Amino acid sequence: MEKIIDEYKQGESLILEAKENNQRKLFIESYGCAMNFSDSEIVASILANEGFNTTQNLEDADLVLVNTCSIRDKAEQTIRKRLEKYNAVKKINPKMKVGVLGCMAERLKEKFLEEEKIVDLVVGPDAYKDLPNLIAEVEDGRNAVNVILSKEETYADISPIRLNSNGVTAFVSITRGCDNMCTFCVVPFTRGRERSRNPQSILEEVNDLWNKGYKEITLLGQNVDSYLWYGGGLKKDFVKASEIQQATAINFSKLLDLCAQAQPKMRIRFSTSNPQDMSLDVIKTMAKHNNICNYIHLPVQSGSNRILKEMNRQHTREEYFELIDNIKRIIPDCTISHDLIVGFPTETEEDHQDTLSLMEYVKYSFGYMFTYSERPGTLAERKMKDDIPEAVKKRRFNDILQLQQKHSLYRTQQDLGKIVEVLIEKESKKSSAHWSGRNEHNTVVVFPKENYKIGDFVNVKANECTSATLIGEAVGLSNNN
């Protein structure tokens, strides 16, 4: 392992030097989930070695890359609108080349070039290391496409360049792909099979971030609970691994433990969890370390057993309740958020009531809520009719939205009058005299700036709240500084 570290340092200083001497300008923007934002930082690093500096100015760019999302039709429409914008800019900046990255690129492949004439380059989530070659092809006047999904690629050897960073919080990706095949989801088709990143390179990145002054990391994956390192390769091939490999394998709770011990003052979050794969060990590891935040994002998608089956979610509502009960038993003040879809094919009023009663049982602090959007190539699209009328989808969406707002207020009110530890991330959107940060429960907290600064852990007395924000006053620096 010694050699790789050297390369990092060398590489990094090279990047710094190269960066200073870089003449070409890269404009990169990301849409969708945190994985895409984290991937764009990998791309920026790969292209920094090819003479590209990142620019915030589209009109100046030699290369424009958009990291796309395909999770819903609306997300793809957003990308098409951005490409129209690029078209307008290309008139005043004819030299600029345009590339599409991410899940929509992987889903559409060569078709993207036919459908969107402005596009010169189509690159899937596992092919970013091929960007230098693909850009050379485009500069030779040819279109370029690489959408090959990989069995190994985790970009473990790439040190990300932090984009739009507050210098305090950062994403650290730990797995890629997903094997779960939920019937509504395109991710397994656009991001491939599950593979986990070498824990050594994860720990190096965590230590490097701490040394650079970062105070919080989020361990990232489509399904972090499925993390399993046994020397490289696909999760599904673990069964074929040698006895020693199986005996020394590192699963998610062990990785969490390693990260928490490596930097005891670094705040640790993780996303996204999956109820069918989350183990009690993970919850116990969270309880063992003060620096692992007591907050879990635990998508459920529906409260109806019949719909969960249709979605191919490998758990029942009862098993989900049992997991919630275990979380509350081991970490009583743990806050939980969710993902929910309403209007899935064949969803009845009774199924919808099951979703509402599940929400009532958990009383989530926060949630990402959507109406079902049929995705090309998924099992649901191939086998099920999108039969719930838009009006019914909308009404059911409003039902869960209103209930969630009631529960979010209920949860935020539970912190009123308490002293909460806040990591300052930025200036409040609403007032330049106030700082904004989050407590370990992932609740936004706003308070007067006084002499505190970004990156400080501050104890704040919570005096007022809305459903999403605590408003308070600082009562001093926390011991975690």
Ligand code: SF4
């Ligand atoms: S767990 Fe299901 S919803 Fe989540 S990324 Fe995998 S297939 Fe998609």
